[in-house]
Amino acid sequence: MPGLPDGKPAGLPCPHLTPTLACALFGDPRRPQVCASLRPGPEMCGDSREYALRHLDELERLTGSR
Ligand code: SF4
Incomplete structure (x- = not known):
């Protein structure tokens, strides 16, 4: 599946994320x-992977329809 022609469902990892968490x-x-074009900053990444995942989950919740 090249690219994300239909977008990425909220709450699921991108299908292009490798087992070592690379693109x-x-x-x-x-x-x-x-x-x-994404330029992540401290407000997005925080100081841990857990913080960043919570932030992403919140963005998906605020912008999605789930
Ligand atoms: S940068 Fe992340 S979200 Fe975008 S295609 Fe690569 S793995 Fe998927």
Whole structure:
């Protein structure tokens, strides 16, 4: 499945996330533009993976329909 033609369902990991938590499409023109343009900062990443995942979950909750 190249790119994310139908978007990514909220609450699920991206299908292009590798087992080592890297992007399988990094450097590939099929990588979604939103991924390439994202500039994460301290408010998004916090100081731990757990913080970042909670923040992402909150963004998905606020912008999704689940
Ligand atoms: S950067 Fe985009 S395409 Fe790559 S793993 Fe993350 S969400 Fe998926």
